[in-house]
Amino acid sequence: MVKKVQLESMYHFTPSLIGGQVDAGYLEQVIPSYKDNPYIEALPPIFEEDYVALNIRKYPEHNDKYRMLGKETRLHLVQQISDYVEPLSVHLSVEKRLSRLIRHGYKARNPFSPEHVRQFHIGFKDILEKGVDEKGANLAGVRSTAAGFAILGVSGQGKTTAIESSLLLYPQVIHHSAYKEQPFIRKQLVWLKLNCPHDGSLKGLCFNFFQAIDSNLGTNYFQKFVSKGSTVDILIPIMAHIATLHGLGVLVIDEIQNLSFLKSGGAERMLNYFTQLINTIGVPVVLIGTFKAMKLLSGSFSQARRSTGQGDLIMDRLEEGEEWDYFIQNLWTYQWTSKATKLTKPLKNAIYEHSQGIIDIAVKLYMLAQWEAIDNGNNERITVSLLKTVLERDMQLVKPLLKILKSGDLDKLTLVDDLYPNWNEMDLYLQRSKEKINIQGEVRKQYVREDKIEQDQEMFIELVKTAVEFGAPPNIAEDISKKLLQKNGANLDIVKLRNQVVNEVNRFIEAEDIVTPTLYEGNDEKVKKSLTKKESKTEFRTEDDLRNAVESRNDQGDKIYEKLAGMGNVPNKEKLDKLII
Template identity: 45%
Template sequence: MSKIQLPNGIQAVQARYTYQEISDYRDNPLLEALPPILSKSEVIQAMAQYPYFDPSEGQMDAHYRFHLIQRLFSSFFQPLPVHLDLESRISRLIRQGYISRNPLAAHHNESLIKGYEDIVSGRIALSQNTTAAGLTIIGASGMGKSTTVNRILHLYPQVVAHSIYNGQHFNQLQTVWLKLECPHDSSVRGLVNNFFAQMDAILGTDYFAKFGKNRRLSAQSLLPVVSQICRNSCLGLLVIDEIQNLNARSSGGEQMLNFFVSLSNTLGGIPLIFIGTPKAVSVLQSEFRQARRGSGQGDLIWQPMKREDRNWHLFLQGMWEYQWLRKPVPLTNELSNCIYEQSCGISDIAVKLFVMSQIRAITSGKEELTTELITQVAKESLKLVQPMLNAMRSGNPAKIAKYGDINTINIEGFVTAEQNKVEVSALIDDFQKQRQEQKANTEKLKTNAIFRLSILGIEEKEARSSVEKVIASSSGQLGLKELVQKAYKLSINVSDDEVELSGKYRPQNDLRRIVQQGKEQGISAIQALTDAGFVQTEFDLGAV
């Protein structure tokens, strides 16, 4: 999607409308401007992220490798079946929420007028559409809830700029999604101000200055304002993270719960997603209306991975190849069981343990991962979470209940649509095989590019460095010609404009330069190459 600069300096994606296979999604610019609905394999491709890795980096000095290992924190994401399930639910939520809010329909303008009247009168009127769907995601800290939701949300543009639809002028900014964090003090005003500030950041508005700083306006009186802003911006999805910060027994927590119920009723079809740790369950269930409101796409209870689960194998296998050690070891059942035992299947802890164990292997001089080393690192470096992990290992509900953030709860009556995990696992396996093939093709591409650069007079070491830098910085697949061109420019440290100058930046032994100079002197190409020593015309027959 192409981006455009709005008059307020904010960037938005220019709306491009596509035909919708589902009839419910047709003739609605808000739906037709969304990215296509992805298949499972497309979701895996879009969400997967693997850091750049060259096995030769394992031979670098320790102080360099300490930096390289950090790539796992910023550049590693292994899609799992739960991620595909969540992507599908969010995709449905956004689209279903827009069905009843077609800006071209007559009732849309009516809702804007009614919203303005609500602001003037200060009353909160229920929307005619009070069936907004929702989703509640509950899971222990470190499971990747927020990270996954963020990756899914960024599959969609946050702001879409409409101008012409079906030949008619349609000037509208569409905010596809907005994500807020529940304040630690359960303050409704804090959440509302966060909403104003986030809207200002993405739309270039001044809502916070107009309403957030006005202390004469109560949080409750701002509800019609929030609702109207959502209507004006065609908000598609509102995500509230850290919902466990609410305290149902405090006045602030109760006010926040009532605010959410009122907000859902007045927004008119805008779906809400709540994300929190198991502590949030008692908060949400204390208010039946809100518990019902968060169940439009079912509750998602994000449990830690099981030792025998296929998900654990996929996750660990995807991470294991990134060993910046001089003695990388293959993943064995013994090593897999060891990391599981020390992390209890919590992905965040598993990644951190994998990183810390590599660092310990480097500093100790052992340069390889062993169960003894991993166990020792966990014992020394995970002291703060050991009480919680021990509670999980015990399986004792009373002990687990002491630590709400890791409580592996099971809500009665919970029903979720099970996906075909075998099919999903097979897709992920195929994707990983494709990655291995891509890596092999990349190595072949690098070799060919380095050879061609050497012909152009670039030293092999410099050529290899330039090729690897170009590949690492590229967001897509490069062809050989494009790779050689970019690496050549990088090697001779010139801009695109400069490299176009005929031969000016070509090295002395560049064959093209030699031929060009010969042509300028009236010498044939073969003679110019002969004079330069690249073509031998006399042979010592006695040596044959």
């Protein structure tokens, strides 16, 4: 008994996230493969984006009348900003992935299927040892439909907030009693989020798992299984048994950069176990960490887990652009100074310079600036100089790191691996990834493997349509759109991207049959030489052939455009204005 108490104190468990508990209610499913499965039918309906944005946002209570309150009261009101959550595109992306991950993972884990029940008779120790056969089935005949992905990025950018906001849209525990007039007494654990132990050991993670299960389900697994002779080899099959028994929908492990190469056989052993959970037992796994974890995840977890099209997500600091403007303008609304300070361009630029696009630092800087303005008790205005003063005095710990980020010095940047990726590790990570990686933020502008970066498909299609409408052949339209998305990411406004597409198409038409627009960073001399070498050919052209718009190689874009508009091949300026609204 004393030993058990010592173990509990050694691996003290503090739940990182606790969700709601509900009684099961079963919804009719539209998707055929989701039907007749109580684990899926008991979930909430598939959420639309508007619902997600509305329910994950966290806005402080704000009213202009609060400006009339006393100084001390307003200082308390400013504190509310620390809980501020503004739904961004990354939040919606995470929820979509999680929604598909949980439901798809349950497809092969119907609790009424014979294969599922057979696992408990065989035993999970044997199931884990045997792995899967050439058809992907485990010893009981279950073919996993689970997947896993990782969320990596800069510290303070909201990785944890994004996953926790999405998890809390779902009940954590669903209590079943009967399904289709059959007794079905089961506590379904839809999700479980754990922090990787600070010592990075697999045994510590096992202990946290049992304690978290007991905390949420009211069971006593920790007391029952964690005894004097409990080794990791004994605990791992029991964890798999419990995860299967309670229908664990997804296991989320945060702070994965804490993994140690030295403890319990190292990080590789823990990552191998996560891979077994996905491939053999069928439990989806999501790993979250800073850029420091990139080297860890470029090994077995990246290559061995099943490919299902989810892909990993990299969250870097925001670029100065549309998304940053949206974020800072909405944040600026929550102001409790006696006089309102309008958000000017110098103020916006100063906040970006002092935060380098890291959301957590921007929020803290704004909060500290308001406290300083209110405490001074003069005109209570937020100024550029006030922001600088607050940074210099109250944020000294992060100031050196921000200075390195601002410098762009790659040698110095490699020293802050929580804020910036090591490019050799980044390249290896992308190279070994089986699936495309969704990269968001500042890091996307750097050199990475283009074939491994996930593009915004809807935006890509829109840009291709625009290019084709303005006279580009389909293959050229795709090339132009791909290159522009690669260069700018999905953060640039669609209207600006369309304008760039139109410019590139015009350049292509000017060069007639040359397939390399200026976007491809070609050499002008090479273009001239290829034009010189090109032989004149007499060929039949129809009346509406686009090449008829170009009489000479010296024709400028405006002249070509006017001819194309006259031929009816492209919209005139009036129609163009409507097109790009």
